[in-house]
Amino acid sequence: MTGSRLKACWLVAGLIVACAMASQGWAHHGWGWASDELSEKTGEIVDVRLGNPHGEVDLKVNGQLWTIEVGQPWRNERAGLTDQVLVEGREMTVLGNPSTREGEKVLKAVRVTIGGTHHDLYEGRLPDAE
Amino acid sequence: MTIGVLESVEAWTPVVALRNSLYAYPLVNGVHILGVALLVGSIVPLDLRLAGLWSSVAIQPLWRILARMALAGFVLAAVSGTFLFATRATEYADSWLFLAKLGLIGLAGLNALWLIGTVGAASRVDRPAVRIAACLSALAWVSVLFLGRLVGYF
Numbered sequence: 001m002t003g004s005r006l007k008a009c010w011l012v013a014g015l016i017v018a019c020a021m022a023s024q025g026w027a028h029h030g031w032g033w034a035s036d037e038l039s040e041k042t043g044e045i046v047d048v049r050l051g052n053p054h055g056e057v058d059l060k061v062n063g064q065l066w067t068i069e070v071g072q073p074w075r076n077e078r079a080g081l082t083d084q085v086l087v088e089g090r091e092m093t094v095l096g097n098p099s100t101r102e103g104e105k106v107l108k109a110v111r112v113t114i115g116g117t118h119h120d121l122y123e124g125r126l127p128d129a130e
Numbered sequence: 131m132t133i134g135v136l137e138s139v140e141a142w143t144p145v146v147a148l149r150n151s152l153y154a155y156p157l158v159n160g161v162h163i164l165g166v167a168l169l170v171g172s173i174v175p176l177d178l179r180l181a182g183l184w185s186s187v188a189i190q191p192l193w194r195i196l197a198r199m200a201l202a203g204f205v206l207a208a209v210s211g212t213f214l215f216a217t218r219a220t221e222y223a224d225s226w227l228f229l230a231k232l233g234l235i236g237l238a239g240l241n242a243l244w245l246i247g248t249v250g251a252a253s254r255v256d257r258p259a260v261r262i263a264a265c266l267s268a269l270a271w272v273s274v275l276f277l278g279r280l281v282g283y284f
Contacts (some may be wrong), residue, residue: 074152
């Protein structure tokens, strides 16, 4: 049975490698991946993908493409962020927490402002002095 | 042309409803996890037994229960997974991790069919080919699980 023991060892080794690979994955759920510092970006809406598990808006900021993560459907709806508001070509300002990963242009939105209207996704994360 | 098909899948009313739903999406997501749990949770001990571990335990009664549970888990995961795929069809079709996962499911499925034909027929299962196929099976299905998880993070 040494042969099968050896195979079992290989199986375990494979599992460990897979776990190591998985741990390098970057969770875009929650806030763990985002910086604690708030940052503001203004740009043109290029693409909108609302829906589960959370919505994404592509924003062209000074020629650079940023992926803005907005909320899950109920949060977007509560904030009034709909496909009718998020129109491609419109200007949008977003206040939120950018990714801490170097070179990754992803920002988790706290407040989105379109046409002078604030859409607050996470009121508790807005700076107190408003 | 493929993109057109995928776009119309995303735009199909039930799929739009699922994408924007409050409860349905996490529910379907939960069914997918349940399916994966049943599949991997059944197939790994069965494969280890076929690979030669616990040789004092009879294979056939184990096979009767675990092969069926694995198949049931696979069906649950496949059906719920199809709906999850549909909500973001163009994005998933563009993800090499997702395509690798589908490819590996295909290979693991062929391997499973061979094992069903061999072990299900029950002539003589204690031979090298069965052991190798069993090891490959465990490795493949566990890798499918990890690939699936990685799809959500890249």
